[in-house]
Amino acid sequence: MSDLNELSIAEARDRLAARDLSARELVQASIAAMEAAKPLNIFVTETPERALEMADAADARLKAGDAKPMTGIPVAVKDLFCTKDVCTTAGSHMLESFTPPYESTVTANLWDNGAVMLGKVNMDEFAMGSSNETSAYGPVKNPWRLGETDTVPGGSSGGSVAAVAGRIAPCATGSDTGGSIRQPAAFTGTVGLKPTYGRCSRYGMVAFASSLDQAGPITRSVRDAAIMLGAMAGHDVKDSTCVDVPVPDYEAALTGDIRGLKIGIPKEYHSADMPREIEDMWQQGMAWLRDAGAQIVDISLPHTKYALPTYYIVAPAEASSNLARYDGVRYGHRAQLKSGDGLTEMYEETRAEGFGEEVKRRILIGTYVLSAGYYDAYYLKAQKIRTLIADDFRRAYKKVDAILTPTAPSAAFGFGAKQDPLAMYMNDVFTVPASLAGLPGISIPAALSAEGLPLGLQILGRAFDEETVLKVAGVMEDAAAFTAKPKTWWS
């Protein structure tokens, strides 16, 4: 581990521009760290040769003086972004041998902005999980440990956050459907930003729940999140739900001045069983913002308690349909069939072998809630509640500019600690409402738990107002001065 691994995007960018560091050196440091970090099981596919090629191209651009915002910056790519000629598994056996002949728009944007691909990182299977334990390639280990005991990195972007927290890359792409960027960021002391739905293109991103999936950056600072979002976002005609609004200069939004801003504290996020240290961190967050000149306002988001059940109807419903294409016919896994087996057996055995338990569970739930006779009671009702939840936020944003909550109800936990799926789903309780409303949110590290694990605070904003979210997050980041790092126990 060299000092280069500690550089933020902004620091590396400035040193690369000043030419006192080459992209090759920076990328080599990342490759070395990637090699050393094998025990963390972060990477599904490493692409060091490609990384060095891209680094050399970056150096050429730097030399020519036409560097882009992320020229030469190594990026770990969540393994659900399709990358041309590089295996893309989505954490599933189903796509174990799948090599896309195309590039996702988000990664294409990053490469256009000069970024360098280190490799593809592990994740919960098809992004369904909150602990990385559903990956077909074994779980990622959190660089943060409880003494000598491993903890989960959160999910589903577990490989992404571990790569960033473990100082392998300064940044990684993540995707967030119900909290899959923010919760793992909180578990690993990293910054994770889920943009507004429609801010980043979903083209080439393996779909989990189409109306919720959104790509976003995972970094170690708010400034880096601003830089990286700017390099990922933008209109794309290949995704009809991607919105045609200009991409602002997010870094310019980090003015440090939040005087007069109104920050909402939703009363429904308080609960009797919230751990003391989470509650304390939240109070501390309010104090930091108040000290910086913001006004703390109590608000109500009355339908919050329905968000989790609503999410666990809508997301599986969409997933049950989105995952129907994995049938063994055209690509991906196909079961060996016995003589006399037909199409039905091919479907049954291919899908039984290709999908893991959590994916199957959600396909079953999704199929059930869309079935004749249940559709109105589940899916349709969930859609109505989803509208009410979005209305809650709309009303709140007439009174406040941003909302502050904890990111997750606990710190990282041990492997196997949450055997009951419902207990696992509770991880998303604070992140899911904004997902259902399509709103942007960021998690930043704010404190350490009593046991020495990071805890995160979440700032939510108005649709397409990532700038305010980043501005508030920047102020909090300064106030929190979170400098703790995991020990490098793996190398």
Next chain:
Amino acid sequence: MSKEAKNYIVHGATGDWEIVVGLEVHAQVTSQAKLFSGASTQFGSEPNSNVSLVDAAFPGMLPVINGECVRQAVRTGLALDAQINKFSRFDRKNYFYADLPQGYQISQFAHPIVGEGEMLVELEDGATKSIGIERLHLEQDAGKSIHDQHPRYTLVDLNRSGVALMEIVSKPDMRSPEEAGAYVRKLRTMLRYIGSCDGNMEQGSMRADVNVSVRRPGEPFGTRCEIKNVNSVRFVMQAIEYEARRQVDILEAGGSIDQETRLFDPNKGETRSMRSKEEAHDYRYFPDPDLLPLEFDDAYIEEARASLPELPDAKKARFVKDWGLPDYNAATLVGEKESADWFETLLDALRKGVDSPVEKLAPKASNWMLSDLYGQLNKAGKSLSDCPITPTQGAELLKLVFDGTISGSASKEVLEEMLQSGRNPADIVEEKGLKQVSDTGALEAMVDKILAANPAQVEQFKAGKTKVVGFFVGQVMKESRGQANPAVVNEILMRKLAE
């Protein structure tokens, strides 16, 4: 025009039965690209050559609506006098099949692009009937499974996967095989007029699902069966006839009809069960989250309306009212836009060359086109689209008839030659010496000769048997080897006989 459609009755052993038919016609939208991808829609390409990553449902691929298909659906709705829904939405129809790559078909279930409308159909006996349109929606076609090219495997061709279809659903308004046939034919005509579908049933650009039930006259609808994918007008009519009989036989034997999906076997001329209601899929329709709803403003709809050509009903009315065409001729000519256009060009050219009122020219020109031209084309096994002569050449030929240069019978000979060589009629007339003799001097001499040779007939005429004029005309024509102008001959004869 207001003739009522006659009732079609199935006579059973226990009495009469009425049949009730509704049709769901799938019409392939004429467009370069598929409904949600840029892949080509070219018919007859190598298997799996017109397949984009979207059509093959690769991970992370997203549908993007083809605006041209939407415009064609709106134009079709307007042509069917139907409600254009300013808000419509795509749904996913979920089911597994090897030629359905996404595992769902993108269709419009709850909010179709076009709502209720109606279409007038004409029946053999000249009666007309208005058939209600329930809705029209856009959807993707599936690929094709090929079961007979490999001993162990089914092969899949995805060229059709994602091609845009309009599903046009009628109300259960048809009461006979003939009405259903007339409906499909008229719908095909309409689609071809506006260019939203080529109507090619052999290539599968148009196919029908036929819903049939029977009932005692005046009673509520019976249980229906749906006959899938019938691909010709004749088969639609045969399938209905067979299915109605089958249902009547079951009911009269004391049985009941199971609601089911059936297939029509054109070789045996019968329908057979494909799947029962219990085996029916639960399609789990829900709004496709990858697509935004379609929303139109008035300007968009008006623009689509302005792009519509004159439709067959209006065209026919104009042909009858303005030009005095017989109803039958007008109906036949407007049956295809191509023939109506051919006729209009012919008439235009004719009117420029012949100074005669259009009500006189048009009916004759239409008769010529439908009997002489079509007759000879048919004999040669050709259709209007491969007719070797242009409408302008046709007008030149007719001009020669109207101005007396050639006789009607000679024109047939000229036309035959024109169709063979594509040459101009005037040249053919000249070369074959078919010009009529209108020279009074020559004709008078001929008349004198005939009268002198037939004194008995002259006596008969003078005794009041004026019909004998026909005999003299015939004799003069014979003498002139068909080239005498009969009108002139007639005139000379009358004058001479009156002397």
